[in-house]
Amino acid sequence: MSSPVSRIRDHAAAMPDAVALRDKHFGIWREWTWASYWEHVQLAGHAYLALGVVPGDRVAIHSENRPEWLICDMGALAVRAASVGVYPTNPAAEVGYLLNDSGAKVLVAEDQEQVDKAFAVLDQAPDMVRIVYLEPRGIRHRYDSELLLSWEDFLELGREHRAAHPDAIAEVMAGQEPADLATLIYTSGTTGPPKGAMLTVSNVECAIQVLVEQGAFTDPPPGPKDLTLSYLPLAHVAERIFSTWFNAAAGTQVNFAESIETVPANLREVQPTILFGVPRIWEKLLAGVETRLSGASWFKRAVSRFWLGVADDIGERLVAQGGVHSTSTRLKYAVGYVFFYRALKDRLGMRKVRYAASGAAPIAPEVLKFFMGIGVPMHEVYGMTENTAVATGNRPGRIRLGTVGEVHPGTELRIDEETGEILTRSGATFAGYWQREEATRMALTPDGWLHTGDVGEWVEGTHVKITDRMKDIIITAGGKNISPSMIENELKASPFIREAIVIGDGRKYLTALIGIELDTVGEWAQRRQLGYSTYRDLSAKPEVVELVSGIVDAVNADLAQVERIKAFRLLPKELDHEDGELTATQKVKRSAISQMFEDTVVEMYGGATR
Known part of the structure; x- marks a missing residue:
């Protein structure tokens, strides 16, 4: 049957010199042809085999978006192993949880920061046999461990294995089954520990047929002339769709942003079509x-x-x-x-x-x-x-x-x-949650x-x-059901507001914790010659509170009485994933926010805890 990796192989045969991937190397866009992409996928696959990876094993990838992410992902699929994406912003504790829960056998870590996290939680990863690092700076002389393997040595290991077993990849791919696990994608964990959603080869192929080949999104369907910019975490299913699977299925060209901060500049350079x-x-x-x-x-x-x-x-x-x-x-x-x-x-x-x-x-x-x-x-x-x-x-x-x-x-x-x-x-419905029978039921x-x-x-x-x-629906003390996201989106439509968390479950009225957009509010303050030093300082200024109050009043004017925000407070800091306030996909963890700012919430309700 077809799979993303077999589709890459077919593109390499049909248009070997066409550009599949592009990334910035020392400030200059570097091109990866389909032939080069497929060659590296095969080398990664052979290297996995040499390290003892067998069908059903898991390979974790802890890196920003770059060609090696896709190569390691597709290399794993080529040997019937499953990839496990780890968000670059995951703190060490979450990395340890994911490595332990998935039982990953190999970890591909981008740089010293990610390698440090892995070594900090090695005791939680008993199945780990190798850590492959992509960027050598700061690593070679920091650790003396047989677990470590550089990217160059990893590829060389693949070359040696291919020389000894030239047909190994083709033989393993020939045995691929629709029910094979293609990837474990962990949920964002807004209400508890992340769960690994098992997506099979059949699931991925169904998504490809609907979203790409049948043109459920675009008209006409995506093709080799289309360009995309890869910048959202590849550990998330949405980016996997647009970067990995669109590319494999339709032959689109993927351009990797240098970082999330450079996305505006990279968009101007690439001018994507999708x-x-x-x-x-x-x-x-x-x-x-x-x-x-x-x-x-x-x-x-x-x-x-x-x-x-x-x-x-x-x-x-x-x-x-x-x-x-x-x-x-x-x-x-x-x-x-x-x-x-x-x-x-x-x-x-x-x-x-x-x-x-x-x-x-x-x-x-x-x-x-x-x-x-x-x-x-x-x-x-x-x-x-x-x-x-x-x-x-x-x-x-x-x-x-x-x-x-x-x-x-x-x-x-x-x-x-x-x-x-x-x-x-x-x-496309998943096979269930990894080792979570009750959650699956x-x-x-x-x-x-x-x-x-x-x-x-x-x-x-x-x-x-x-x-x-x-789980987010608010039921007020008066028994009214209210959708907080609708109100929050109206508030966030203002360029001055970045975050809005509406509160009121079991309460007599609604309140909100609001985070300002530092860039736009900062520009607004400068035009009014309002000096400030930090985010906390800016959000505490009476003029800024008044600015946000006007936005809240405008939103309230279009809401029913029971939906109106009766009081609000500005957050003293930007919400952050590493502080446990946001998921890796930038979704607010409401329970964590309520606990962290409990005193502020109580104050908005006149000192009443409920």
Whole structure:
């Protein structure tokens, strides 16, 4: 049967000199052809075999996005082993948990920081036989351990094994089964320890057939002329879809961002044709536009405000027509493209984007409408690790803003009449949680329906709207059910607000903890000659509190009385994954926030704990 790794082999045979991957090397883009990519995948596979990796074993990858990530992932699949992605920001304790829970036999660690974490928790990884490091700086003279193997020596080991066993990879690949474990993707762990979702070769192939070959996202489907930018963690299913599996299935060219900080610059350099982002990315890009405008000359601000006003009108019309232009909006955009939109999109790195998507968390419709108005074809999509990201998506020309779109071909979706929970069933539904039989039974019904944990409703009988996570629904002291994410998204639509956590479960009224966007609020403060030294100092200023109060009041004006925020406090720090406040995918850990800022929450309720 086909698999991502067999597809890479076929691309290497059909177009060996075409570019498959690109990354920055000493500031210059370096190209990896399909022939080179496949060669390195084979060497990695042979090296795994030489280290004793057998079908069913697990290989962990702890690195930022780079070609070696995909090579190690596909090399593992070539020998019927499963990859385990570890987020680069995972602290040592979480690394130890993941290595222990997965029983990883080999760890590929990017640099000294990741190697240090591994050595700090070696006692929790009894199955580990080798740690392969990609960057040698600071490692060679730091540790004297037989566990360590450099990337160059790892590849050489693969060459030696191939010379002795030239047909080994082909023979192992020939025995691949649909039920083989392809990867363990660990859940974000917002309510407890992460669980390893088992995605099989069959699951991945189903996702490829629906999302790539059947064009459930793009029209026409992705192909070799498409470019993507890889920057979100590859340990997450969404980035795996757009970077690894789109590339393997359709032959798209993957360009690796240098870091999350350089994404804006890398977007401008690459000008991708397909672009995926979580809401935080789209919100950050929109905030960046606001920041640049505030610092421009009065003439540029006036011109920009005029054309952004036109874009707002275009966006409104597109929303009303499912994303389809009318004659008038097409004419307005054509004129605006010459005078403003082309330059703006070029600066954003979106001049060539033919398909853009937001997913993995709710997003404010206003953010999507902004990008639609300036000519970026935005689509909100929905999926999760447990269904290999195959659930729903807004299709070109059939967009319903505020929904996550239509059910994908071959997927069944129903909404429980009593609880409102969304359930899905398809060939992409995962095999269960690794060594978690009880959790698997709770997630999957005997007849294969997946409990998503999301509450939703039908819109016009065709599109699905996500209301909230079941565990996040707030039930006030008065018995009212409230969706906090809807209110939070309205607040975060402001370029001045980065985080918003609505509180009120079991309480008489709602309150919120709000985190400011340092860049935009900092720029705002500088224009008003408000000096500040730190995030804490800036967020404590009365003028900033007043700024946020105005935003809260504006949002409250459009809410029902029971949904309004009666009090708020600004967070004194930016939320951080390493401090246990965010998951690796930047989702807020509500329980951790409530505990960490318990005194502040109690104060907002007049000293009452409940």
